[in-house]
Amino acid sequence: MRRVWAVLAASIWIFAAEAEEFTIELHKIDEKGSGEAIGAVGVRDGAAGLELVPNLKNLPAGSHGFHVHENPSCDPGEKDGKFQAGLAARSHYDPEKTGQHLGPLGHGHLGDLPMLVVAEDGTAKTPVTAPRLRAKDLKGRALIIHAEADNYADKHGGARIACGMAK
Ligand SMILES: [Cu+2]
Ligand SMILES: [Zn+2]
Numbered sequence: 027m028r029r030v031w032a033v034l035a036a037s038i039w040i041f042a043a044e045a046e047e048f049t050i051e052l053h054k055i056d057e058k059g060s061g062e063a064i065g066a067v068g069v070r071d072g073a074a075g076l077e078l079v080p081n082l083k084n085l086p087a088g089s090h091g092f093h094v095h096e097n098p099s100c101d102p103g104e105k106d107g108k109f110q111a112g113l114a115a116r117s118h119y120d121p122e123k124t125g126q127h128l129g130p131l132g133h134g135h136l137g138d139l140p141m142l143v144v145a146e147d148g149t150a151k152t153p154v155t156a157p158r159l160r161a162k163d164l165k166g167r168a169l170i171i172h173a174e175a176d177n178y179a180d181k182h183g184g185a186r187i188a189c190g191m192a193k
Contacts, residue, residue: 045071046161050169052082052190057102057109064188069164075157076164080142082150082188090144091172091183094119094137094159098166100189112186115168129178130156136163141176164192 047070053060065082095115103113118127119137126134140154169190172183 047071048161048192050164050190050192052169052171052188053100054084055100055102055111055186055189057111059102060100060189067169067190069161069192071161072155075155076159076161077153077155078139079153080150082142082144084148085144085150085171085188086173087144087146087148089141089175090187091174091176091181092139092142092154093135093170093172093176093182094139094164095168095170096120096137098168098191100168100191110185112168112170112189115170115186115189118182119163119167127178127180127182129176130158132178137167138176138178142171167192 049066049068051066052064054062054064064084068079070077095117096119097114097116099114100112101114102109102111105113118135120135124134127138128134129138130140136158139156142150143152144150170186171188172185173187174184176183
């Protein structure tokens, strides 16, 4: 019996030690680099997966592609001879190298998040949950908001318009 309690206590301790919570500050980005601060996204491990709680402003209204990108940089990058916003963050976080963009419930990129919804006044405050991710997966990555909606197939949301890094 004592052994059972020891195992139980150890598992509770492990769960508590793994549950994490932190905040990622976001800035607008363009082909020159990072600009205006637009608020933050709180991330925490919940019962149903990673909860992302945005408190953002000055974004275009509507639904936006929202992803964890693999490289911790919000810098521009060069593509086809032109500098573009946020390319240094590289592709969607895909530790299993699936090469597939299938959304938060699919078995492709782990970094595919539910879309970020921005209200008419330019604020985003609606939380989203990514069931396959944990907060620790965001450490050393970049969180990116795109200009347009994501269809979890061939469209990721177009240009990268805001970015933040998890330290
Ligand atoms: Cu993205
Ligand atoms: Zn993807």
